[in-house]
Amino acid sequence: GQVRIAARSQRRRDLIGIIDWRVQQCKKHGVDLRLNTFAEAADILALDPDVVIVATGGVPDAGYPFREQGPSFDVWDVMDDRLKSKQRVLVFDDHGFYPALDAVERLARNGQQVTYVSPERTIGIDVGSMNSPAYLQVFSEFGVEVRLGERLTQKPRIEGKEIVALLRNDYSDRESELVTDAVVVDFGTTPNDEVYVELKSQSLNHGATDLEAWVRGRPQPDTGAGSDQSSADTEAGPKFSLYRIGDAVASRNVHAAVLEGLRVGMGL
Ligand SMILES: Cc1cc2nc3c(=O)[nH]c(=O)nc-3n(C[C@H](O)[C@H](O)[C@H](O)COP(=O)(O)OP(=O)(O)OC[C@H]3O[C@@H](n4cnc5c(N)ncnc54)[C@H](O)[C@@H]3O)c2cc1C
Known part of the structure; x- marks a missing residue:
């Protein structure tokens, strides 16, 4: 499941232990495991x-406004390296949890230029204080641009090979356009x-x-x-x-x- 996706992050690869231990226990106690089987x-x-x-x-969650109609991707696409050819990527995080930060980290470590946008007042508002420092280090080391208190207000526009995203600040209503090569939206599952x-x-x-x-x-x-x-x-x-x-x-x-x-x- 999603733990396998999360464990694709080199830094967090040990998360797979959550699965490995349970598989071990299932085998030990004689559970009939049928993997790769769609039920x-x-x-x-x-x-x-x-x-x-x-x-x-x-x-x-593709129900998020502007995601279903595209042109946008999700965190799973990023963790699957489907966006490797995109130089500039906007990650819009309206979930506030680990997935969007893992996506930012994967893109940044891959040498891509990342802009992180969130309507919240901090980066990854639901990521605990024990885990956030490693992400914040990535944001600093790789120069990830951060825009807080802002959200996508309409479906991003395709202009030639570029994508234009319209962002609005929740507090001032100030609107601005951001030109990028891809938009990733995380709104949970x-x-x-x-x-x-x-x-x-x-x-x-x-x-x-x-x-x-x-x-x-x-x-x-x-x-x-x-x-x-x-x-x-x-x-x-x-x-x-x-x-x-x-x-x-x-x-x-x-x-x-x-x-x-x-x-x-x-x-x-
Ligand atoms: C990048 C990323 C990072 C994350 N980081 C964290 C974190 O640090 N901490 C945290 O607590 N949570 C994290 N999460 C969220 C967490 O992984 C999920 O909340 C959790 O895995 C949910 O577990 P689940 O077993 O309910 O569902 P899933 O993990 O979604 O597993 C469901 C499984 O069921 C299978 N399945 C679906 N339908 C069928 C069917 N009909 N027949 C057979 N199999 C089927 C799927 O293929 C999948 O293997 C992260 C998620 C992502 C994507």
Whole structure:
């Protein structure tokens, strides 16, 4: 998932340990891991599960005004080195988290000229004080231009080989144009929840998590999933409970994904 994308940063490559350790534990405890396998709702139902936990994550939010219609890229494009040929890149960060800063770092280390724009009052407002110094060092060393309190106000214009972005300052309403070769927008992710939505109406709990049990660390209410009783009573009806965790719920972070997985798992 996205941890693999984040771990493409040379400086943050050890993030892959988050995955490696879990894979190791899964193997140790006999989990049947099926990698490189795209699961559709029918594939899941064919396994006749008692519980389904959907952890399908998210994809870059293209719903952000001006991103879908382009001409703009997302952080994943940058981490995949798809923008290597662009000399000047504007990174518009309306998320305030690690991804946009990783994109800035990757572009800057690649020798590209980067302008970082954010409507916030600091760079990466949700990046903690333990992690921000390394990024701030990159901003300084590579001369990244920073424009705070500003946002893209309309779809960037293509003018020949150049892109013209219109920026507006949130406080003064002052507008300015910035000529660049590419625009990258980070607005977080949008849930990749197709499988969850499809299975929802077929599940015993309609995909709902009992939040009271959830926050108190108690098992989720017994839906009868997997019991003989439930199969007998609902011959053609639902037989499994359904939960979803992590970015498949909303754009957040590794901690949320891990904690939610733990909370559901504890109760099973
Ligand atoms: C560059 C970058 C840097 C980041 N840095 C940090 C950071 O420092 N700290 C932090 O806490 N968070 C960070 N994040 C955010 C964090 O990576 C995500 O919030 C987290 O990975 C979400 O985990 P997840 O398991 O819910 O989803 P994902 O990581 O999105 O994983 C979902 C997985 O499900 C797979 N999948 C989707 N649909 C199907 C299907 N139908 N069948 C089979 N597989 C499917 C996907 O291919 C993917 O492998 C960063 C993100 C990026 C992009």
